[in-house]
Each structure stands twice: as structure tokens, then as C-alpha cells.
Amino acid sequence: MRNSKTVFTTGEVASICNVSQQTIIRCFDNGRLKGFRVPGSRFRRIPVDALRAFMRENEIPLENLESGKxxxxxxxxxxxxxxxxxxxxxxxxxxxxxxxxxxxxxxxxxxxxxxxxxxxxxxxxxxxxxxxxxxxxxxxxxxxxxxxxxxxxxxxxxxxxxxxxxxxxxxxxxxxxxxxxxxxxxxxxxxxx
Amino acid sequence: MPATAPVSRNPATAPASADAPEARAELVLEHLRQLPTLPHVAIRLLEATTSDTSSAADVVRLIESDPALTVKILRLIQRASAGAGRNVVSVDRAVVLLGFEQVRNAVLSVQMYDALRAPGDATTSKLRTELWKHALATACAAKLLAEAASPRAVNPDEAFVGGLLHDVGKLALETCLPKSYARVVKKVEADHACICDVEREVLGIDHTVAGKRLMAQWSLPQPIVDCAWLHHHAVDSLPESVGAKSLVGIVHVADDLVRQHRIGYSGYHHVGPIEQEASRLGIKENSLRGVIEALPRKMEELAGLFDIDDLHSDTVFLHALTAANTELGRANARLTEAQERLERRSRCLDALRRFSQNLRGDAGSAKVCEAIAQVAADLFGVDGVVLAARGTAAQSAQFGVWDELHGRRSLSLPASAVPGLVGAFDNADTTESAAWRSATTIETAAYQRVRNLPACGDLSVLPIRQGDRRFGLIVAPAADWTHAWSRAGVELEGLTAAFALALDGAAGRESRDRVAEELADVNRRFQAAQADLLRSRSLSMIAALAAGAAHELNNPLAVISGRAQMLAQTCDHEDDLKAMTIISEQAKRASSIVSELMAFARPEQPTPVPIMLTELLETVWKHWVEHSSLGSNQIEVHVADPQARVMADPAGIVEVLNALLSNALEATHPESARIIINSPSLASDETVRIRIEDNGVGMTREVLEHAFDPFFSHRTAGRGRGMGLSRAQRIVEMNGGRLRLESSPGAGTTAYIDWPAAREG
Incomplete structure (x- = not known):
């Protein structure tokens, strides 16, 4: 279940927020979207809390993040x-x-x-x-x-x-x-x- | 022995008043023994008087043997016979001229006078002179009486000697102890007491005994001794052993006669019935008068014997008259004083009578104080009196006040309001007497405080004492009357003692009552506290139980009810649906019982606001008329004071009224039910009373006792939970009121709710 996930990739975040992945990456890089890079690689990862905070900050409906329940x-x-x-x-x-x-x-x-x-x-x-x-x-x-x-x-x-x-x-x-x-x-x- | 032989006057042997009377008497007798013995001439003369064998020649020889005596006798005879113009030059001639007895008497007098003259004392004291004058007068009178007596039972010469010597004891005592005897005389004058009593009191011996002893010492004949010893006795009362009763009687009458006419000094003022005594001795009343008339002349004849110049008849009478006058004046003063005293006494008695009439036997301190103040104002004639007494409560003072303007009243003040006054009761001088004195500043301040006076003049205070305790003080403005009452020691003592008894009695009663009341109150409070403790203990137990039960019971009830509801949601069979609903509702009801119990044991704190009683009862009335079987004519509301407001939690008071009305309704038959809600006017404006009266079946004693117990119900099981009245009582109490029931079987029930009233504004 998606809503049981605790860490998301930039692609997943883009899908949830309904914006382009580039936008997410830019936000990640300039610190507006909090996250971390997987150790030993450049892959960006975003924890669910940071995502939720980001979505709230930018007034993006949380519905896609939740199951609806x-x-x-x-x-x-x-x-x-x-x-x-x-x-x-x-x-x-x-x-x-x-x-x-x-x-x-x-x-x-x-x-x-x-x-x-x-x-x-x-x-x-x-x-x-x-x-x-x-x-x-x-x-x-x-x-x-x-x-x-x-x-x-x-x-x-x-x-x-x-x-x-x-x-x-x-x-x-x-x-x-x-x-x-x-x-x-x-x-x-x-x-x- | 020379007549002027010195007499020892050792001051150390003078009688001390502190000694026992017997010891003092012995000391006095010792002094008497030291007096000079009677001159030889006198003794022989006396022997000659009482024996028939002596002759005139013997007497003449005796006199001539003493040149000084001879000169005196010749002078006496010359004076006595001056009218006759005869020149008497010898004693022998004098005896021929005047008679043997006359000469002999003169000699005896002179000799006696010298013997008892203060030794070495040139000037004779006034008292002594007066004593001698009395002795001489009595001697003359006795002789005249003996001559006048019919039959003549007594030798007039013997009577003369008896009279002359009857008071020799006084002379002797005066000679030995002049200062002490002066005290005796002073006391006799001041107290108007019998001189014999005073002599015994001061010296331990009286003049009759002293005279008897002295004469015995001088070896004088017994009849003469008896005269000195018994001359105060009436003839009838003389002992059998007395031989010469008539002689003593004559001297007794002569003494009284002389005293009655106040010739000289005798100090004994009581005069017996002279005429009666005289007639017993064969002396008629007119002879008695003759004796009195002849007396001054007789005395004048003898004056030359002594160094006494004022024995002329006129002078003697004048003196007698003055003395009598003075005595009369004194008697009059005494009489006036006695009358005043009597009047004071009767006024005191009258005051006490009114005091006891006005006072009921069980009067309290306040009433007693008032009564004393009023009686005192009346008695002493003052316009305002304050009676201060110890208060019934510790450290307080009780006052009774009477003044012309306001009549009687009383007030109680704490000790601090009248500084020093209450303390002075404990520290009062125990020798303080029942007499008016000036007020102290403390007493003056208290008087002003109690009478509400900014200032006042001088005050007088009469302490009310009994034993060594001070019970009160009568304080009144000082005036002339205080002086008039200053000598009324006995009367004031009696009066204040009665007041003290009344105050003490009232205080005793009050303290007894107070102790009993306090005991009863303590007992009542103890019982109430015990009941409260029991109740609060059971209440807190109920609360703990309810809290636990609430948690434990509500979970399964929630499950039962919840599951039933869920089943109902999916159920399409109507009967099942109904059953589910019932299950759910009953679970909820079970839960509400627990909640009620909880609310009873741990109720919400009320939020009281002022509520208009008429409006409240109107609302309640409307509710019951609309929502119960009661018709509008079956429930009445009466409110005495339409402005009455209660201070109550609105929900709370409505719940209480509903619970009581519900109870009333259940006790009555729906058709005949009659419920009256009445709010009567009460004396207290702090409480509003609401009375709910029904005509129901009433309660037995047992039911009434348990009416307020939670879950108690006298109704059949299953109907109601019996929490209504218990909750009602809890609510009333939490609002600071009181709820009680009165009921008996068949007589209906009346509930009384005393609710705190809302204050103005």
C-alpha cells in the first residue's frame, strides 16, 4: 500500500504532487523539500513527513498521499x-x-x-x-x-x-x-x- | 501616818489594755494597796460613830491632837455659825454648839478628802473636785433622807458616812490611775455607757469593787463597806447577807437623787425610780422634795472643809442647772440622731422590700442589676445610678442603669470597653467597707461610658460586698445625701449584703444554666458531627464505589449497547430491531443509575444566583400542572413576601422542588391529591422558608428516619430508585440551606426547606 510507505523517490513525489520530476528535484536541491541522498549514491529520497510538510506548505492537496481513509x-x-x-x-x-x-x-x-x-x-x-x-x-x-x-x-x-x-x-x-x-x-x- | 504619804506610781505597772481583765484588775488592786491608810483620827471617829460607848470628850481630844485638823474644824464651825455671830474658838465649844455628830462628820470628810488627794499634787483636778462634790452631796442627802424616813431606821450620821464614802472607789481609781480614769470618763461621756461597764472594760475592775477592797483594807465597818459595794442595787435586790439593808437603800436613793439633780460628777447616768425606792424606805414624796431643797444649804455648810469654793447654794444650783441643760441638749441630739437612724433604717427596709417584690426568683444578672440601680436611685434620691457587676461571660461587665429620663435598662460590655473595672473586682481591697466613698477614675470612666455622658461631676461609690468578695458597685453623682448616709454603716451593710446575695444568686443561676446549656449544645453538636461524619464517610464510600462501578460497568454496557445498535443497523426484521433498541436503551439506563449515584456522592458545586421566589414557584407550579396528573386546583402556591428572593443554583432548587413534589404526588391519590406550597414570612430576613404540604398517606417513624437515605424507598420494589430525597437534601445543604420533613401516618407530609435569602443589591 502506498500510504504505508515512509520514504519516497523524487519520481513518486512528482506523481503524488502532480508536478514534474524536475520541479521536485529543484525543490529538493534548494532545500524547500527536505530529504536525504542514499549513502554511496546521488539518489534523492524524501521521508513521508517532509513530503507532507512540503505539500501543506505549497497547498498541494494531500489526497494523493493518503489512501483517502x-x-x-x-x-x-x-x-x-x-x-x-x-x-x-x-x-x-x-x-x-x-x-x-x-x-x-x-x-x-x-x-x-x-x-x-x-x-x-x-x-x-x-x-x-x-x-x-x-x-x-x-x-x-x-x-x-x-x-x-x-x-x-x-x-x-x-x-x-x-x-x-x-x-x-x-x-x-x-x-x-x-x-x-x-x-x-x-x-x-x-x-x- | 501622814496623809500625804507618797504613793508609788510606777508606769510599768499601769494597766495595759491588751492584758486580760483579771490581770488588769490585779494590777489596779496592787495600786490601791499602795494608797495611804486612813488617818488614825478618822478611824477612831468612825469607831465612835458605830459604837455607843464613845463619848464627845474622846472625839474632841482626837481632833485636838491634830493641829491642822483643829484649824479646819474651827473654820468650818465659824462659817456654819456665822449667822449666829458666835465666836467659836475651841473644838470643845464647837461640839457643844453644833453637836457631836456634826463635828465628827466634818472631821471624817476632811480626813477622807486628804487621804485620797493626789500626793504631791497641789492643784486638784476638776474631775476630782466634781467627784468630791457628788460624794458630799450624797452624804448630805443620805443624812436628810435618814432624818425624813418614818420610821427612822437608819442613824442619819451613819447615813452621812455611807453616802460620803459610797463612791470612794472612783476616787481611789482616779488617784491611782488618773490617765486611765480620764479615758474611762471620756468613754462614758461618748458612749453614754454605764460607768461600771466602762471601768471593767478599761481597767478590769469597777469602782464598787475597788471601793469595797479599799475599805476592807482600811478596816472600816461592814455597813459602810456595803454602801460602797452595793449602792447601785435597789433595796429589794440586795442579798440576804447584807445586814444594813436600809442604810444601803438610803445611800442608793441619795445617790440617785443627787445624780438626778446633777450635783457634782458621778458618771452613772441611769437613774432608777426614786420615789418608789424612797417610799419603800418610809420616805414620802414631799419629804423627798424637802431633802432636795435643803441640799444646797447643807453642802454650803461643808464647803469650808475642802478647798472647793463654788459650793454656795446658788452656784450649786446654777451648776446643776447647766449640767442638766447640757445633758438635755445631748439627749435631744441623741434622740434626733436615733430618729434619723430609724428613718434610714425603715427606708432601707422599704427599699429591700420593693427590691425583692420587683425581682422574680429566677431573675438573671441583668434584671438584678437593673433592679438594684432603680432601688438605689429611689432610696438615695438621685437622678441616675449605675450598678456595675461582674459579667456572666469571662472578661465582661454587667451594668444596670436607672435614670429619670430612660427608666431602667441593662447592658453588658467586654472588659476592654471599661478598662480596669473588671480587674478591680478581683483585686478589690478585702477590707473595703459598705460605705459611700469617692469614685476612682476607672469607675468614673465606666459610669460615663455606660450612661453615655461626655462628662460628669464628682461621683460617689458604694461597694456591694459579701465576705471578702466584691459583687458590685453602686455609682451615683455625689451630693449632700452621701454625707447623710455616711454614718449609716449598719443600714448600708445590710442593704448591700442583700444586693450581694441577689447578684451572687443570679450569677450562680446563670452559670449553672450556662453550663447546662453548653453541655446540651456540645452534646447536640457532637451528635450532629457524629451523624455528619457517618454520612460523609458513607458518602465518600459511595463516591468511590460509584467511580469504580462507573468504569467497570460502563465498558460492558457500552459493548452491549454498541453491539445492539450495530446489529440494529443491519437488521431488517422489525421485532429484532425493536429488541435491539430495547437492549441498547436498558444498557443506557443502567449506566445512568451509576451516574446518578456518582452525582449524589460527588455533586457538582452549585453556582447560586438571586432568584425571585414568586417567579420560581410559578414556573414549578406550571410545570406540574402541565406535566402531571395534578389539576391546577390541586396544587396551590402562597408567598407571604412577594419580594422574597432566594440565593440558589437555579437547576438545583428546581430539582429539589421537583423531588419533593414528586414525593408528595406519589404519597397521594391522584383524585384527592392536594398540595400546598407556602412561603410564610419569617422573623429572620436571612432565610426564606418554603413549605410543601400534602394530604397523602404520611410516613411512619421508621420511614421518616430513613427518608433521606439513598436508595431507600418505602414503595414496592422496582418503582423508582429512592434517590430523589437524598439528592434534594444534598442540594439544599450544598446551597447552605436545610431540609426537613414532618410526617405521621394518615396525616400527610410537610417538607420544610429553609433556603438562604438573597441580600439586597
Missing amino acids: KKVLVVDDDANIVDMMKDLLERDGRFEVRTAESGYDAGILTEQFRPDMMLLDFKLPDINGNVVCRRIRSNGAYQHMKIVIVSGVADPMEVEELMAAGADEFIKKPFAVDKVIAKMADLLALSPV
Whole structure:
């Protein structure tokens, strides 16, 4: 899958950005497009982050870079919840879903999978949701990731705290599934199905 | 022995007042023993008087043996017989002319006078002269009385001697201890006390005993000794052993008679019933008058015997008259004073009577202080009185005030408001007496503070004391009356003691009451705190439980509900779809129970704003009329104060009212239900009360006790969760109010909500 690639050639970048390869090379060489040369050769390589930054900078639609699906990471220590969410989101068709059952897994997957959105339970076995929120928000690379807390906690004080730690939305368990989908689509600026 | 033999006057042996009376008496007797013995001539003369065997010749010889005495006697006789123009030149001739007895008496008098003359003292003291005058007068009177008595039971000459010597004890005491005796006389004059009592008090011995001892020492005949010893006794009261009762009686009457006419000094002012005594001795009333008239002349005859010049009859009378007058004046002054004292006393008694009438037995300090101030103002006739007492609370002062303008009132001030006053109660001088004195600056400042006066004149203070404690101070403007009351020690003492008792009683009652009240209050607060602690402990347990349950339960509920919804999305069978929806909804409901529990245990902090009570109740009323079975005539709203506003969280107060109304509705039958929401006017403007009254089935005691417990419901299982009232109570409490229920089976239930009122502005 293209969107699972992390490093691109100048040709691939030209194709994604819908411009000539010469333009890409020029941009690479004058530093506007960040990248590296393969050691021992002159071949230029561009990491996905640099490409995304470049595309955003030049207002090139990201659609060609993405699969069109939004990447969602579901983090919950309850396997039943994880399974249900995976089923629910995949059935919708607009989401690419990965799951994690601990804060540790969630960290690794965030790095690898670079999700657009994280559905996060407040109480995890190894770390609390608010800490996860803060960690993500303190890293510049994940500024655009949406965080939605999905939790059974009923204490409004705790909810408030979570929102202050950087969460974008709070959904209380149990929930109406269609409302959850609607909220997610809204946050990710997805067009309705 | 010469008449002027020196008498030892060792000051060291003078009686000291600190000694015991017996010891002092012994010292005095020691002094008496050192007096010179009676001259030989006198003793022989006395023997001659009492024995019939002696002859005139013997007496003449005796007198002639003493040249100085002879000269005196001749002078006496010349003077006595001056009217006759006879020239008496010898004692022998004198005896012939005047009679043996007359001469003998004269000699005896002279001899006695010399014997008891202060040795080496040329000038005779005024007191001594007066004492002698009295002795001489009594002697003359006794002789005249004996002559007048019918039958004549006593030899007039013997009576003369008895009278002459009856007060010899006084002379003796005066001779030995002139300074002490001067003190006796002074005290007798000041206190109007019986001289015998004062003599015993000051010297340890009185003149009758001193006289008796001295005469015994002189070996005088017993009847004469008895006269000196018993002359203050009435004839009837004389002991059986006394042989010469009539003689003693005559001397007694003569003494009284002379004292009544104030001739000379005797110091004993009480005069018995002379006429009665005299008639017992056979002396008629007119004879008595004759004796009195004859007395001055008789005395004049004897004057030459002594160095006393003023024994002329006119002078004697004049002196007697002056003395009587002075005495009358004194008596009058005493009477006036006694009357004043009586009046003061009766006023004090009257004041105390009114004080006790005005005061209920259980009156508090404030009332007692007021009553004292009023009674004091009335009694002392002042226009304003402040009564200061120790306050019931520590470091405070209680005041009772009375003034003409405002009547009585009381106030309590902290010790700091009246600097120094409260402290002075503890440090008051324990010898402080119940008498008016000038106010100190501290007391003046307190008086001004309490009466709210910028300045005031001099003040007088009367301490109210009992034992060594000061209970209060009466403070009033100083005036003439304070002087008038300055001598009313006993009256003020009684008055203030009564005030002290009243103050002490009130303070005791109050402190007892206060202790009891404090105990009850502590007990109540302790119980409340215990209940609160229990409740808050169970609440925090519920909160912890709910928080855990929320997490644990909501996950499976989310799965159940989520899966059901997902199934419903793909389900095309209508029954299945319905089942899926029910599953999903019930899961949500289960979850909301947990949320409610959580909200109860850990509620949101209210945000109170002022709310118009009429508007609020109107809204609630409308809601219930529109959304329940209640008709508009089944629920009433009454608000006493249309301007009443509560300080409340809007959602909170509506929830409370709804919970209570819901409870009321459930307790009633839909057709007969009648609910009254009433907000009566309260005395306090800090609280707004809302009363919700229903005519439902009411609650038993057991139900009422648990009405506020979460999940408690007296309704059949499954209907409602029993959180309404518990939540309502939580909300009211969090808004600073109080919620309580009154109910009994069949009598309906009334809920009282006391909600904080919104302040103006």
C-alpha cells in the first residue's frame, strides 16, 4: 500500500504532487523539500513527513498521499470494546483502524502508524489518558492528531481535566454508535458517506 | 501616818489594755494597796460613830491632837455659825454648839478628802473636785433622807458616812490611775455607757469593787463597806447577807437623787425610780422634795472643809442647772440622731422590700442589676445610678442603669470597653467597707461610658460586698445625701449584703444554666458531627464505589449497547430491531443509575444566583400542572413576601422542588391529591422558608428516619430508585440551606426547606 510507505523517490513525489520530476528535484536541491541522498549514491529520497510538510506548505492537496481513509488508533484495555470499535469503524469504510490495549502499545503505534485520530479510554492499565494526551500534544509532529476520549468515567471534574490536557472530544460510554461516527467525521472533516 | 504619804506610781505597772481583765484588775488592786491608810483620827471617829460607848470628850481630844485638823474644824464651825455671830474658838465649844455628830462628820470628810488627794499634787483636778462634790452631796442627802424616813431606821450620821464614802472607789481609781480614769470618763461621756461597764472594760475592775477592797483594807465597818459595794442595787435586790439593808437603800436613793439633780460628777447616768425606792424606805414624796431643797444649804455648810469654793447654794444650783441643760441638749441630739437612724433604717427596709417584690426568683444578672440601680436611685434620691457587676461571660461587665429620663435598662460590655473595672473586682481591697466613698477614675470612666455622658461631676461609690468578695458597685453623682448616709454603716451593710446575695444568686443561676446549656449544645453538636461524619464517610464510600462501578460497568454496557445498535443497523426484521433498541436503551439506563449515584456522592458545586421566589414557584407550579396528573386546583402556591428572593443554583432548587413534589404526588391519590406550597414570612430576613404540604398517606417513624437515605424507598420494589430525597437534601445543604420533613401516618407530609435569602443589591 502506498500510504504505508515512509520514504519516497523524487519520481513518486512528482506523481503524488502532480508536478514534474524536475520541479521536485529543484525543490529538493534548494532545500524547500527536505530529504536525504542514499549513502554511496546521488539518489534523492524524501521521508513521508517532509513530503507532507512540503505539500501543506505549497497547498498541494494531500489526497494523493493518503489512501483517502482516515487512520484511527483505538486504545482501550477492554478487548470487547476494541473489537466492537474496530468492527464499527471498518464497517463505515472511511477509516483505517489499528488497535492498542495499553499505553505502551499506543505509543509505538502512534510513531509507526501516525494516526489521524486516537480513540482513547481514560483508564489504561499502565498509564492514564490525560498523560497520553499531554505526551502527544507536547510533540510537534502530532499537532494535527485528533484525540477523542471514550470513557465510562462519570466524574465531570475528570472530564474537564482531560479536555484541558489536550483532548478534542469526550464521548461517554455507553454511547449511540451513529453519534460517535458523526462526531469523528466532523472532527476529521470527512464528507458524509 | 501622814496623809500625804507618797504613793508609788510606777508606769510599768499601769494597766495595759491588751492584758486580760483579771490581770488588769490585779494590777489596779496592787495600786490601791499602795494608797495611804486612813488617818488614825478618822478611824477612831468612825469607831465612835458605830459604837455607843464613845463619848464627845474622846472625839474632841482626837481632833485636838491634830493641829491642822483643829484649824479646819474651827473654820468650818465659824462659817456654819456665822449667822449666829458666835465666836467659836475651841473644838470643845464647837461640839457643844453644833453637836457631836456634826463635828465628827466634818472631821471624817476632811480626813477622807486628804487621804485620797493626789500626793504631791497641789492643784486638784476638776474631775476630782466634781467627784468630791457628788460624794458630799450624797452624804448630805443620805443624812436628810435618814432624818425624813418614818420610821427612822437608819442613824442619819451613819447615813452621812455611807453616802460620803459610797463612791470612794472612783476616787481611789482616779488617784491611782488618773490617765486611765480620764479615758474611762471620756468613754462614758461618748458612749453614754454605764460607768461600771466602762471601768471593767478599761481597767478590769469597777469602782464598787475597788471601793469595797479599799475599805476592807482600811478596816472600816461592814455597813459602810456595803454602801460602797452595793449602792447601785435597789433595796429589794440586795442579798440576804447584807445586814444594813436600809442604810444601803438610803445611800442608793441619795445617790440617785443627787445624780438626778446633777450635783457634782458621778458618771452613772441611769437613774432608777426614786420615789418608789424612797417610799419603800418610809420616805414620802414631799419629804423627798424637802431633802432636795435643803441640799444646797447643807453642802454650803461643808464647803469650808475642802478647798472647793463654788459650793454656795446658788452656784450649786446654777451648776446643776447647766449640767442638766447640757445633758438635755445631748439627749435631744441623741434622740434626733436615733430618729434619723430609724428613718434610714425603715427606708432601707422599704427599699429591700420593693427590691425583692420587683425581682422574680429566677431573675438573671441583668434584671438584678437593673433592679438594684432603680432601688438605689429611689432610696438615695438621685437622678441616675449605675450598678456595675461582674459579667456572666469571662472578661465582661454587667451594668444596670436607672435614670429619670430612660427608666431602667441593662447592658453588658467586654472588659476592654471599661478598662480596669473588671480587674478591680478581683483585686478589690478585702477590707473595703459598705460605705459611700469617692469614685476612682476607672469607675468614673465606666459610669460615663455606660450612661453615655461626655462628662460628669464628682461621683460617689458604694461597694456591694459579701465576705471578702466584691459583687458590685453602686455609682451615683455625689451630693449632700452621701454625707447623710455616711454614718449609716449598719443600714448600708445590710442593704448591700442583700444586693450581694441577689447578684451572687443570679450569677450562680446563670452559670449553672450556662453550663447546662453548653453541655446540651456540645452534646447536640457532637451528635450532629457524629451523624455528619457517618454520612460523609458513607458518602465518600459511595463516591468511590460509584467511580469504580462507573468504569467497570460502563465498558460492558457500552459493548452491549454498541453491539445492539450495530446489529440494529443491519437488521431488517422489525421485532429484532425493536429488541435491539430495547437492549441498547436498558444498557443506557443502567449506566445512568451509576451516574446518578456518582452525582449524589460527588455533586457538582452549585453556582447560586438571586432568584425571585414568586417567579420560581410559578414556573414549578406550571410545570406540574402541565406535566402531571395534578389539576391546577390541586396544587396551590402562597408567598407571604412577594419580594422574597432566594440565593440558589437555579437547576438545583428546581430539582429539589421537583423531588419533593414528586414525593408528595406519589404519597397521594391522584383524585384527592392536594398540595400546598407556602412561603410564610419569617422573623429572620436571612432565610426564606418554603413549605410543601400534602394530604397523602404520611410516613411512619421508621420511614421518616430513613427518608433521606439513598436508595431507600418505602414503595414496592422496582418503582423508582429512592434517590430523589437524598439528592434534594444534598442540594439544599450544598446551597447552605436545610431540609426537613414532618410526617405521621394518615396525616400527610410537610417538607420544610429553609433556603438562604438573597441580600439586597
